[in-house]
Amino acid sequence: MSENASLPVVPATADAEPAPPARFDTLPLDPKLLRAVADSGYLTMTPIQAKAIPIVLQGCDVMGAAQTGTGKTAAFSIPLLQRMLKHENPSVSPARHPVRALVLAPTRELADQVADNVKKYAKHTQLRSVVVFGGVDMKPQTAALKAGVEVLIATPGRLLDHIEAKNCVLNQVEYVVLDEADRMLDIGFLPDLQRILSFLPKARQTLLFSATFSPEIKRLAQSYLQDPILVETARPNQTASTVEQRFISATDDDKRAIIKQILKERSIRQAIVFGNSKLGVARLARAFERDGLRTAALHGDKSQDERLKSLDAFKRGEVDLLVATDVAARGLDISNLPAVFNFDVPFNAEDYVHRIGRTGRAGASGLAVTLVTKSDARLVADIEKLIKRTIDLDVYELESERPRFERRTRDDASERSERYERADRPPRAAGPVQRAPAPPADPFFNKPYEASTRDEPPAWEKAKAASPVKGLSSYIKPKRQVAALFGAKKPAPAEG
């Protein structure tokens, strides 16, 4: 609690405390906004919305922390639009309107999604919004900016391009939002962010939202805020309680087979599989495809066109698996996603919270399975510390030792990497990419979805009953027991 001592805090609601959900129409909002909210099908507010919206309406700077999938986008966009409507100056011609609100997001897909939401809530108003991000033609963005826009949603790099090209002027911005604020404030983004903020007026309302805020970032963030109010629901860095989290002991060779077996066992129709590297993700996607699953890959080495196509195909249910890097870890709202797999344990514990937050959204249930190898002990310990929960490491029994694929030979592996080069990085020169014909689809994964009819306990429950597995953390903290569990050669580094 000491890290919040200097901030006025709206107290977190205890999980057990039953508060009647407040309706949007009890808020002092313009009928045009209320109509748009009603059009979206929303009646009552989520806890973060109920707490943050009145405070944003008052004009305060806000640091908002709430679990994944609880409607943070609406929590800032609805009150900002309201404030903009209230202070409209109708005497100025629309083309001369300055940008009044700026929303920054860490990935292009997220910026796009936030822009869709802003458009949805602003649709009955005169307020115009536009999204700008890299990897696509600048010209349409430039034209939209020049035509005049009140709300600008952007990723940092492309926004700086537009600023330098004098396509937009930000010296009259009244409202700034950093979505996934802790990411925007980390080392990789901070220089661009500071540059952008240097173009904005000092007197403005600034809003930071994320599901994760480390104490360090909280402190850093305060230097960008004026008299901020901290709005938290439940505990920060918390995973949604509707997500069943499983950690399974695995070897690199077994990981794919384990994922496929769990998908079948639980009749899971769709899942995101996260990997840590772009190359690893590209290869893994092709491997799943060869196994007969309809698979799309999403990572930063793909063209923006391919990225959007992969995500769309997944959202439309045309593919079973989305294999992705952390480009897909944050913010993306994929409705009713039943499961997330961590093929690799993420390097940052925060990213674990965000990755598994793609499932179990808006109160739905979800499954998050993390495959843990002996070299991941340290990372798992970091996750346990962050989410303040101990995690049991389950042993999972595969139906057969190497069910679907042979141990690969050196030739096989090099042939495969060649294919990766051809398929995932099309040559710059013109000419269609030759792809191997898709293997016949696995009939299991292509049948229409039906709710789980499982009455057998899953294999990990059986394995657990057979040989009780202890909490992983109890093995990690004392050094010599790490060696006992994993046969590690070097002791884990001492706790800080």
Next chain:
DNA sequence: AAAAAAC
């Protein structure tokens, strides 16, 4: 150990 974000 990586990823993301501009050309």
